Amino acid sequence: MKTHWQILVVDDEEVMCESLAAWLREDGYHVDTAASGREALEKAQQRDYAIYFVDLKMPGGMDGIETMMQVRRLHPDASIIIITAYATVDTAITAMKEGAQEYIVKPCNPEEISLLVSRIIKVKNLQRENTILRKKLTRQYRVQDVISKNPKMQEILALAHQVSSLRSTVLIQGESGTGKEMVARAVHFSGDRASKPFVAVSCAALAETLLESELFGHEKGAFTGAGQQKQGKFEMADGGTIFLDEIGDISPKLQVDLLRVLQDRSFYRVGGSQVVKVDVRVIAATHVNLQQAVADGDFRDDLFYRLNVIEIRIPPLRDRREDIPLLAAHFVEKLAHELGRDAGEISEGALKVLMAHDWPGNVRELENAVERAIVTCHSRTLTEEDFSFLMEIRESAKPVTIPAGMTMQEMERLLIVETLRRASGNIKESAATLGIDRSTLYEKIKKYEIPR
Amino acid sequence: MKYFYVGATPEVERPPLEAVRQRMAAEYGAPVKEIVLPSVEFAFDTGRQQYRSMDVLEMLARICPADAAKLLALTGRDLFVPVLTFVFGQAQLGGRVAVVSLARLRQEFYGMAPNQEIFLERAVKEALHETGHTFGLVHCSGQRCAMSLATNVRQIDGKSAAWCAACTSQLRRAKGVIR
Numbered sequence: 251m252k253t254h255w256q257i258l259v260v261d262d263e264e265v266m267c268e269s270l271a272a273w274l275r276e277d278g279y280h281v282d283t284a285a286s287g288r289e290a291l292e293k294a295q296q297r298d299y300a301i302y303f304v305d306l307k308m309p310g311g312m313d314g315i316e317t318m319m320q321v322r323r324l325h326p327d328a329s330i331i332i333i334t335a336y337a338t339v340d341t342a343i344t345a346m347k348e349g350a351q352e353y354i355v356k357p358c359n360p361e362e363i364s365l366l367v368s369r370i371i372k373v374k375n376l377q378r379e380n381t382i383l384r385k386k387l388t389r390q391y392r393v394q395d396v397i398s399k400n401p402k403m404q405e406i407l408a409l410a411h412q413v414s415s416l417r418s419t420v421l422i423q424g425e426s427g428t429g430k431e432m433v434a435r436a437v438h439f440s441g442d443r444a445s446k447p448f449v450a451v452s453c454a455a456l457a458e459t460l461l462e463s464e465l466f467g468h469e470k471g472a473f474t475g476a477g478q479q480k481q482g483k484f485e486m487a488d489g490g491t492i493f494l495d496e497i498g499d500i501s502p503k504l505q506v507d508l509l510r511v512l513q514d515r516s517f518y519r520v521g522g523s524q525v526v527k528v529d530v531r532v533i534a535a536t537h538v539n540l541q542q543a544v545a546d547g548d549f550r551d552d553l554f555y556r557l558n559v560i561e562i563r564i565p566p567l568r569d570r571r572e573d574i575p576l577l578a579a580h581f582v583e584k585l586a587h588e589l590g591r592d593a594g595e596i597s598e599g600a601l602k603v604l605m606a607h608d609w610p611g612n613v614r615e616l617e618n619a620v621e622r623a624i625v626t627c628h629s630r631t632l633t634e635e636d637f638s639f640l641m642e643i644r645e646s647a648k649p650v651t652i653p654a655g656m657t658m659q660e661m662e663r664l665l666i667v668e669t670l671r672r673a674s675g676n677i678k679e680s681a682a683t684l685g686i687d688r689s690t691l692y693e694k695i696k697k698y699e700i701p702r
Numbered sequence: 703m704k705y706f707y708v709g710a711t712p713e714v715e716r717p718p719l720e721a722v723r724q725r726m727a728a729e730y731g732a733p734v735k736e737i738v739l740p741s742v743e744f745a746f747d748t749g750r751q752q753y754r755s756m757d758v759l760e761m762l763a764r765i766c767p768a769d770a771a772k773l774l775a776l777t778g779r780d781l782f783v784p785v786l787t788f789v790f791g792q793a794q795l796g797g798r799v800a801v802v803s804l805a806r807l808r809q810e811f812y813g814m815a816p817n818q819e820i821f822l823e824r825a826v827k828e829a830l831h832e833t834g835h836t837f838g839l840v841h842c843s844g845q846r847c848a849m850s851l852a853t854n855v856r857q858i859d860g861k862s863a864a865w866c867a868a869c870t871s872q873l874r875r876a877k878g879v880i881r
Contacts, residue, residue: 263784265756265784266784266785268756269755269756269783269784269785269786270783270785272756272783272792272795273783273785273786273789275795275840276793276795276835276840276841276851277840277841277851278840278841333785356784356785357750357782357784357785357786357787358785358786358787359786359787359853360786360787360788360789360853361853361854363785363786364851364853
């Protein structure tokens with residue numbers, strides 16, 4: 251994975267610059283050159299070079315040490331190698347003190363320079379892998395990690411940043427796969443609570459009683475199997491943030507319990523009689539329209555207003571199509587690295603397919619699509635063919651049109667035909683989808699003379 | 703019709719030129735023509751007592767025949783680039799010309815008894831390596847591949863006189879320029 255790393259060679263002697271650059275290019279690196287410290291700085295502003303080879307003695311008021319110091323201000327992680335023809339102990343000490351990673355005397359042995367570069371790149375690869383793994387492990391996203399250039403998203407991210415250090419409850423609404431948890435994590439990890447726990451709970455995944463004990467913990471003997479006292483998620487999140495996903499799915503009883511926690515920041519463990527006080531910020535998320543649920547009487551209005559102190563509505567991906575190329579490129583880079591594949595870019599044709607797709611599963615669906623394409627592709631570039639499965643999905647998702655004046659029987663026939671087509675003629679699957687017995691389906695197929 | 707040209711500067715003896723010429727013909731499957739090259743004394747650097755490799759490449763680019771797909775030069779002189787103490791050879795990456803120095807490929811250079819077989823083997827490996835660069839190949843991480851970087855003769859001896867599967871496939875795609 252050499253090609254990812256870029257090198258800048260800075261030397262006022264053109265022949266020196268070009269010879270080193272040519273030698274490094276043969277090694278597979280992308281190498282640029284600069285004839286002065288100033289030119290080096292201009293280039294450093296445009297590109298993030300991993301390694302800088304900087305000649306110590308350069309005219310024009312900016313020598314190697316000065317160039318190095320200014321580059322380090324722009325890119326603190328860059329590795330700088332000072333090159334000189336006049337080695338003295340003093341200059342070596344100064345260079346290293348000011349942050350040079352290495353100091354080489356020209357001409358140097360090819361072996362020395364080759365080992366030096368490969369050693370630095372090895373460390374950089376490890377650092378990069380470490381950052382990716384750490385982020386993956388802790389999922390410590392910050393607001394600036396959320397990828398979007400959509401104006402609405404920019405507003406949302408600005409708001410997320412603004413409220414990150416407050417304790418106010420946040421309600422995130424958005425379709426499934428839009429990245430509600432990522433925004434929640436961004437709010438948490440951008441604020442004062444970043445060093446404290448972020449505890450995520452999916453309210454839809456657990457039954458009411460289990461969820462209650464999961465959230466508030468339980469005392470020893472509170473119920474069968476409660477062999478010992480257990481801390482709930484609210485206690486685990488003390489000082490930090492609790493993320494309640496799919497809040498719209500909680501039972502009326504839990505809604506009351508939650509309302510009390512939001513009011514007093516205190517609760518009882520299941521089976522307990524002692525009040526537990528916590529300092530927890532609540533971020534809730536839902537894919538259902540909570541206002542509608544309140545209007546329908548399915549969700550308590552007082553809890554809704556307690557949760558909806560700061561409201562964040564994440565638009566679906568189809569409403570921010572300009573983000574598709576950005577997100578796709580990000581996933582290609584991330585997933586190619588994770589999957590150990592060499593895929594690097596997306597062709598124009600493939601991008602058109604991605605832009606045309608409606609993404610009912612939003613960003614999560616896009617990530618899965620990119621992963622599938624990377625796994626099945628045969629070259630570095632992901633092409634239209636690699637995403638052909640999206641077109642099949644679109645084809646199968648075409649709505650059935652109902653002509654005016656259709657009878658119930660005709661409608662039933664059409665429904666059966668369409669269901670059978672989507673299930674590739676599988677009777678068991680079609681019957682399950684239609685909610686009827688297999689024998690009934692057979693009868694109807696016979697009755698309507700549906701060809702199979 | 704484009705030809706693969708192989709040439710040697712006056713001090714080079716026949717055996718290395720012949721070994722390299724035959725191997726190039728076998729590897730690239732293109733008609734190989736020989737070319738008589740001038741001396742590289744113009745590239746001598748009195749301070750370093752070596753020959754400027756980049757100047758040699760420039761000269762080769764100037765005299766490269768119009769019907770040449772590639773031109774590989776062999777020289778007995780010790781080559782260098784300013785930033786390095788020496789180079790075994792140099793090529794225009796993705797270009798037309800390349801040069802291999804035989805000076806440091808002989809056992810005698812390291813105070814050992816001459817060994818013609820080892821010397822010719824090394825010359826062939828370096829010729830494959832430098833011409834590989836002219837087809838756009840960069841250094842390969844496979845230590846046995848001819849495109850792996852060698853900074854001493856031990857490393858040259860450690861690699862095989864052939865490209866690995868990945869480099870071969872890349873070369874196959876690029877080789878279209880010859881025919």
